Each structure stands twice: as C-alpha cells, then as structure tokens.
Amino acid sequence: MQIVDHVEQTDAAGSPSPRAADWFWRPWYAKLYWVTALLYWIGLEIMIAIPYDRINTFVANTMVLLILVFNPITVLTVLGHGFLKAKVACGDWTMVGSAAPSQPKSLIDPYTDSFDLRSGLRHLRHIGAIKD
Known part of the structure; x- marks a missing residue:
C-alpha cells in the first residue's frame, strides 16, 4: 500500500486551487508554530496550578504577554496569510476595493x-x- 500526497487540479488550464491544509499544517514553520503554541498553553495550565507565592514574576509576566503571540486567532491569521494570497493568485477569489x-x-x-x-x-x- 502506497500513500501518495498530491493536490488535485480542478481546472486544467489554470493553477490548482490551494488547500488550507497545505498552508496550516504542512510547512515546517506551521508545524513549529503549532507545537510551540501547544507547549505554551500546556505550560500556562501548569503555571496556573502553582501557588501565587511560589511563582516567578518574570516568567508569569512573560507568559501573559505571550498570550497575544500564541492566541489561536493570531496563529490562524499568521498562517492563513499565505493561503489567502495563494487563493487570490489562482483566481478563486478577487480583491475588491472599498468604496x-x-x-x-x-x-x-x-x-x-x-x-x-x-x-x-x-x-x-x-x-x-x-x-x-
């Protein structure tokens, strides 16, 4: 049994329509981003269980500031930027100016x-x- 990973072309004349999984899961930076986000949220849950008098304030403040970096909305925005550009480039979506x-x-x-x-x-x- 052979597993083949390929992208099916929907239009023979044009470029293939990009899939979201190709931008959100497959690149090395996406895998790195998801793993670090997962480790961050696990570490945050562990840190919440530590009593307040034993918490290192520098680490706690850093973890609070990193909420903006590892927020799921931010992760999807950063990784989805390339996907949106590819969708526009292949002609599936068009950019519309605001009136x-x-x-x-x-x-x-x-x-x-x-x-x-x-x-x-x-x-x-x-x-x-x-x-x-």
Missing part, C-alpha cells in the same frame, strides 16, 4: 440633514443654537 461610504438619499430628510444646505438651522433642534 466611499454614501448615505442613502431616500432615508434622509433634506430639511433635517445637517450636511444639506437646504436644512438651515432646523437640524440643531434647540433655540440656543439659532443666532440672529
């Missing part, structure tokens, strides 16, 4: 909109703002 936000014209009354010149001082809603 300037616009206000819906049908919902805004021009006489109460502070940015419309027709509103005058009506949008201010109190008598102290009107100056003669």
